[in-house]
Amino acid sequence: MRYIIRLLLVAVVFILPATSAQAERVLRLNEVAVGELDPHKALDYIDSILLVNIYDPLVRPKPGGGFLPGLAESWEVSSDNLAITFKLQAGIHFHDGSTVNADDVVYSFDRNKALGMGYAFLFANSSIAKKSDMEVVLTLNNPDSTILAGLTRLGIVNSDLVKANHQDGDFGDNGDYGSAFLSAQGAGSGAYKVDSHNMQELTVLSKFDDHYGGFLPKSPDTIRVIYVMETATIRTLMSNKEHEITAQWHPGTMFAGLAAEDGLGLTTEDGIAYLVMPIHSAKAPTDDVHVRRAMIAATDYAQMVAIEKVTEDLTAANRSRTALPAALAGYDASAPEFTQDLEAAKAHLAKSKYADNIGDYEVEIAWIAEVPKEEKIAFLLAHNLSQIGMKAKVVKVPWAVYSDRVTQLETTPHVGQLYFSATYPDPLSLLGAYHSRVRGSYTSHDWMSDAEVDRLIDAATAEMDEAKKNDLLVQLQRRLIDVGAAIYAYETRALFAKQDYVKAPFLDDPTNTVAMMGGNWRFNTWEVDN
Structure with missing residues (x-):
């Protein structure tokens, strides 16, 4: 957000x-x-x-899992899982009337990788080439179980139109790669x-x-x-x-009020998102795993969920039990719900290197200025930390400032707040953010570097067998909790108020x-x- x-x-x-x-x-x-x-x-x-x-992608996500044709009418995976051949649908047009072809797909893929922005990291393991006017071959360096899911986010642009609007830039013959143009104009189908x-x-x-x-x-x-x-x-x-x-980011009081009006109602987006509070693992005192584990144990999860109460019958949150929302594959359903345990929190603090001077440190808890309910969450956590002898400072930060601060280790707050939704239809769209190679963005600012976390993410990415991949994902969730990567406050039920005449x-x-x-x-x- x-x-x-x-x-x-x-x-x-x-x-x-x-x-x-x-x-x-x-x-x-x-x-x-x-x-x-x-x-x-x-x-x-x-x-x-x-x-x-x-924009249209090559493939689209299907409710319940799997993929539907997008610009590609079919695709074939090689026996070694290292190549996928996509055959494009004939006669699909861009908004200017020109026809979508393989050149547009190759240009879009190469452009995304060259810019290195958005979700370009999903394609770091792959390259693409034109096979015919209506076919492309995606080649992988290693098997990648997330690649089709990643392709749902690759919007295919009109390459001729974008090339005609290249300006001077840092990409050689491609100039700015149409960066200024595409941030202001559309070039899709x-x-x-x-x-x-x-x-x-x-x-x-x-x-x-x-x-x-x-x-x-x-x-x-x-x-x-x-x-x-x-x-x-x-x-x-x-x-x-x-x-x-409406947007989902408004306070519950607004949704409750609108829900009571004639002709208005609420709709939800469930099971794909949660409130994650990343804990800075490289700044004192949260650079100690026992301090992080203490903070996780001290959190009052029942009160966190209560903050999201909208009406007597509706709460826009569910209790969390692991590092993944319940609707995603690989969810660790056997894990117990997170619950406050102040004695366990104090025991963790006693094991930390800051046991004798934890009171000398002040933990910064940030909340986003444009999302008022985050203030309540921040102050609740500050109170919970005070119950175990930790000091906390609650800081209101505009989103533009926050998203800039978390790109640097030194300026990232000890605890942030991130409403994290599955960005592409694979559990690694959430869990992949804990890999050490993607640190330093608003989606990944715990600054953790854990070899076992990296190994499990890499192994799950390469595992093409769904059952084996899910087992690795469960191990990964448990490891993230063991190393105290974040406070998983609750699973969100994104609420939207809408007119009854909208379906x-x-x-x-x-x-x-x-x-x-x-x-x-x-x-x-x-x-x-x-």
Whole structure:
């Protein structure tokens, strides 16, 4: 998530008169800035929503696991698991009318790797080559059980259009590789095309009628994303039916209030995300595993979940028991739920190298300024730590500052807060973030370097047998708990308030849920019936 609040553009939503909204089917939503349009830089929730609507991948995730054809109509895996041949569907068009072919796939793959941004790390083990105008071959250095899942995040761009908009840059003949262009304009084949985009204020998309996947009879014609997180403003817009669906990052009081209004309801995204509180493993005093284990044992998990209570019947969180949400393969269902144990916490502290002077240190607990409920979580943890004699300082940090601070070991807080969702449909989309080679980003800032964690991640990545891979994942979860990588506060039930006339089948029906960030927001599968 990125959290940069923008209030100046609130008036934008009023530009669209009610009569226009009735004449065409408009879906209005809000999210946290910044909205990154470039598919090969996309990281966050809103980036992922834009990605799945503007661009098409080779393969798409299927509810319940597995993959469906995207731009590729079929694929064949070699007997040694080191090559995959993709055959592209014929006659698929980009938004400018040109035809998707193998050159576009190769260019997109190579561009993503060259930029080294977004989810480029997923393809570090692979290369791609054109076999024919409508076929490509992906070659792996080693077997990789996550590769198809990773490809669901590779948006294929119109290579001719992007090349025509290269500017000067650091990539030789490719200049800036179209970086400036693709952060401002669309170049995809997805169900929606870009009409206008300001990554801090407003993005407008419109239906691409020639999309190969088609639309439902009442799919929205226009999508308007405002980058506004001011709760009172969004609540008023929802009550006035000038907004269709909210972001999930608002406080529970707003959701409870909206749920009580006629014509409004709540929908959820379950089982693919959790609140992780990474613990800095390379800064005193949390560089001692026993201090980290003490903090984990001291946490009041029941009260953490209670913070997410929305109504008497609904809580937007479930108790956690391991380092993975329950809906993902390899989940360690045999682990006990996390529970507060102050005596165990004190015993861990007594074993640490800081046993005699823990009071000399102040642990910094950060919360994101744009997400008010995180303040309650931070102060609850600070109180829990005081129960075992540890001092804590709660610090409010804007998201832009936080995401910059965690890129450096020295400036990363002792404890952060990260609502972490499965970014691609594989458990390693979450657990892979603990590998030492990916440290120093908002998705990986515990600064841990543990050889056994690295080994288990590498082994699970290479294991093509599902049962054996799941066994490795269970071992990995247990190791992460043993080394005190993070406080797994709770599993999240992402809540969204929406108008009753909006149908979002991948959110409304949990059996349709796709275990991929943004994957449940393909707007050609939604309907607006007002």
